[in-house]
Amino acid sequence: MVATHVLLVETMLILSAFGQNDSVWQYQRLYNHLEKKLYGKLRPVLDQSKPVIVVVDAQLLGVQELHEKEQLLQSTIALSCRWKYETLAWNTSKYGGIKRIKFSPRDAWIPDLTVGNSVDALFVLTETNDNMNRIIVTSNGDATWDTGGNVLTACHMDIIKYPFDTQTCNIIIGKLEFDSEVYITSNNVNAISEMYEENGEWMLESAIVEQRLLYHDVTNLYIKLTLSRHSFFYILNVILPVVLLSFMMVLSFKIPPASGERLGYNTALLLTFVVLLNLVGDSMPRVSKHVSYLQLYVNYQLTIAVVVTALSVLLVNFAHTRNEANVPAIVKLYYKCCRKRNKAVNFTNLEEVSKTGKTEAVKEGVMKAESTFCSETDLLVDKEIVLQHIGNTLSWVFATMFIMSTILFFIVVLI
Template sequence: MGTVYFSFKTALCLYVVYFVCAYNITDEDQLHKDLFTNYNNELRAGNDRDFPLNVSMTFYLMAIKEFVEATSKFSVNGVFSITWRDERLSWNPAMYQNIQKTMVSQNKIWLPTMIISNPFKEAHGLGSDLVKIYLFSDGSCVWIIMQSFEVICDANVKYYPFDKQFCSLRFGTYGFDRNWLNITFPTSKIGMIHYEENGLWEIENTAAYCTADHGPVEVVFELYMKRRSTYYVASLLVPMTFVAVLQSFVFLLPNESGERIGFSVTMLLASVVFLTLIQEKLPESSEPSVSILGYLLLGYITLGGIQTLAVILSSNFFIQTKPVPKWLKIISCQELTKVEDKPPRKKSEENSVKELDDDSLKEKYEAKVEIKSSQGLLTKK
């Protein structure tokens, strides 16, 4: 009997709890009508007008879309979570079938509107008409916005591709100063819980704070990034250095082959191609500084041009019979060493050469005399 009574009591309690907690669309519709009757969304939230409204804000970084150094374009995907309290939107849950929370469109209530301060194109605010705001029975409002942001971020490419960049997202609460809004952050960092790692940039540090030195409150989110340089070392630095080193071996080619000029010009063109690839990635500005890599590649090209000119001059002197000037003997060192490497002739060899030369001269002389004598006999006849 006691067991049956206990089971009945438990079922009755569950039924009462279910009946109290359950509500339908009619109850929620009545709640909305009561909340927004005579509600003016032009007025700032907060009953005590002598104190600023406390607004808690958190920014969660989702992903870095792109960072174009040439145009100073920096775009990210992120989520804002903004919380404040509006006593006009509070209710007694017992009067509405224990409704604890509901959702409304963002254009129906007052919002701590923020506009991006450093836009890449056009300035825009947060959210859209599709975004809903959570309302709780104590008047708390939770505004969650997922959005893409494109801002201007000037790149410092002095140490490219081993550079570090600093970019910031700035939002201004235009129309509200510190006497109206008190923006706080649960943490001084950007939320990285849902962040997806970028293949090009590594985030070293973040910061979140607000400033209000003069005029409206400005919310700032900072990102300190470091470039992942492995790809650039493998595809730019190593091939570029290899071409520069290989270009210096042009004087080992024999001048008789005629390949010196072609080889030096080919290596020079390869350096120019690398310079073109780097210029496409770097911004077209001289401030704050020019990339050291650009100066290095310019030095490679200058050295290649000097070597090409030296090869042309050495080839020109090689085909001439005039003696090589002393200031160009270094360039034609290969030809000079060939001459110097020949062993000196002995006296016996020199005498035999002279005898051969004398015999050949005698034979030529006798041949000429015979030709003349024969011509004289022909004329007599």
């Protein structure tokens, strides 16, 4: 019984080894048969006057970075190329039922596809790539080749609505030679892959594959990417500081000029505006055709800060002056306007009182109206009151300008 069992095991091992050797032998026969039909690098069609139709299915695996300053897109794509290898068809019954076989791209024909707008490496599919996948050929001549990698392409950006912008970038898949020997086409319309990895700064809205005809039987594939920026980071680090600094600049008019702190306060805010403007400018591409609304908004607030600082210098100078000749002209003008307004109000009250026939009230009104004709030296006596009125007026004026400009900025960039 034991001897019978041992004999059965030995028989199974021999048959198994024979089957493996037979499979290896069949593959060797098939390889030897097909190698004679590779014909070097000739196009894999029996009729060389006909083009090779290559179906390219493009998939986007990830967007690493979109450089605004250099206007470059760094992404990862995968390409699945399929074509009919007519010279490599075989009868499966003659080769142990083998239905498919693999060849190295160095030994077989591959389409010379390139990335047309690449700025780093022109060729995506190249024979010198050590990591190239092998070509899978089935018994009916269907060939499939998967390849891809990291590509760096040019992307012309529109930064008008930065950082609430949406960019459209193209990855162009074409041929090395513009001839009709190879016809490129695609079956898929959407290039978003299930393996796509989200980017922390950019959100992929769509990835559409378009086939464009250049001229007779010469086509290119355009992978059109629509990317929208995640703007929360820029709101916290750029826009919010600018808004807060502008608001604090308006509040500077509430600081008494005589305290001596207003100039240092305004100067510090002004320098902060300059630093923020440099940060925004460094992240922008140096293109004079387009200027972002954010740059205009920051420059506008910077201009307001300069005007506020200049007015603060004049008011502080008036607060510490004891000579009428050193009083700023704007303060004199404001003082005269207030005097004229008070005079008009007093005379109006005088006319109303005179109609009632009260003589004593008329005399009192005349004396009150005449008191408005004070000399400009009264500025030096009432300067604290004058400065308070000027500060309140200017604070409301610049607060209105700040609020209106901020509302207008958000309306423009968000619509």
